[in-house]
């Protein structure tokens with residue numbers, strides 16, 4: 518199978534060219550964030566403050582790794598379920614966040630914000646934390662270190678395999694895929 | 704009367720978690736391999752191959768199969784002829800969990816208060832302990848580590864007797880359909896039928912740890928397990944929810960007596976990273 522190669526930052530034109538079902542290898546720098554970090558970023562925006570890091574054209578990976586064994590860059594690091602971030606996501610997309618990596622369904626509000634801004638949602642393989650860990654060459658906490666595994670990390674990845682699930686036109690592989698393989702039960 | 708020091712329980716629990724969180728069961732490996740033969744979706748096949756490779760890496764490099772190393776759940780059968788020495792049974796279990804999660808570099812995912820404080824206890828305790836007192840002088844422990852991506856997709860319904868087999872099947876299918884990609888398919892579906900509300904839920908959880916391919920002893924339930932499995936795999940959800948044939952690896956039903964007016968059904972979804980182990984002391 519053919520993979521498209523992406524190196525963040527991901528500009529709007531490239532993001533808009535990706536289609537649901539495309540297989541992508543990401544190499545370069547991405548940022549991690551999950552429930553607690555999203556809540557903090559969102560609360561800043563609600564208070565009218567600026568974000569402490571520039572997310573323009575960046576990709577956020579929803580992940581909370583296990584601690585790294587000595588000699589490893591990162592522990593097990595598969596995606597967490599994305600819908601828990603839905604409440605906070607449109608505000609980040611409106612500030613230029615270009616891509617998200619996670620697993621599972623997204624809300625209509627998130628999909629509309631993706632269409633509006635030209636963003637893309639990738640799925641990483643749920644439960645493949647050990648495999649993904651071997652694509653991570655460095656992971657450094659850069660914000661909210663008190664959150665431990667939930668702190669925002671800057672992550673260097675090499676050939677991180679993901680699939681485009683929802684593209685900037687709102688095409689959704691979570692809808693299209695099952696329709697293609699559904700069978701009527703006898 | 705047989706005396707057992709609680710240190711033995713602590714050590715057994717510790718070893719169970721150190722093993723299960725990095726080493727997937729052979730039954731799951733076989734099921735993923737045979738899934739690869741049945742899968743029609745190219746992306747689905749790619750995902751199944753990734754999972755097999757993932758589990759190899761986890762085993763060889765002693766890294767967690769999944770980053771969600773779960774909440775510790777233990778079903779303990781305690782022989783009533785045993786006299787425990789050395790202190791609290793629950794403390795020993797929790798100490799075993801604590802040591803394993805520290806030593807194994809597993810993620811600590813438990814918070815103290817569910818609603819208001821939500822502060823991480825930092826050692827993955829307390830464990831959930833289901834204790835039964837049985838005749839004999841042995842301790843039998845079935846331990847699981849349950850991730851919440853799939854736990855959150857579980858459901859419970861208090862059906863009425865008239866809903867019958869059809870109602871049960873519908874409950875199972877509705878739950879799996881609604882879960883879609885969220886619980887990391889391919890999944891293992893545990894179903895508890897009967898008892899009371901909490902008993903059905905407990906049975907459903909216990910059912911998720913049964914080896915793939917094992918059937919309920921009663922042929923009627925065994926038949927329902929097969930029927931539910933085919934119906935789930937006809938939904939098209941597929942590996943990762945991206946479309947395909949292999950949505951579930953198996954369906955396990957546990958049943959028990961209930962009230963004349965009731966038919967409780969609980970569906971506990973477990974992901975392919977079904978991490979569990981057994982030991983006897």
Ligand code: SF4
Nearest residue numbers: 644769850852887974
């Ligand atoms: S549902 Fe299972 S495989 Fe998926 S992230 Fe949670 S524990 Fe891991």
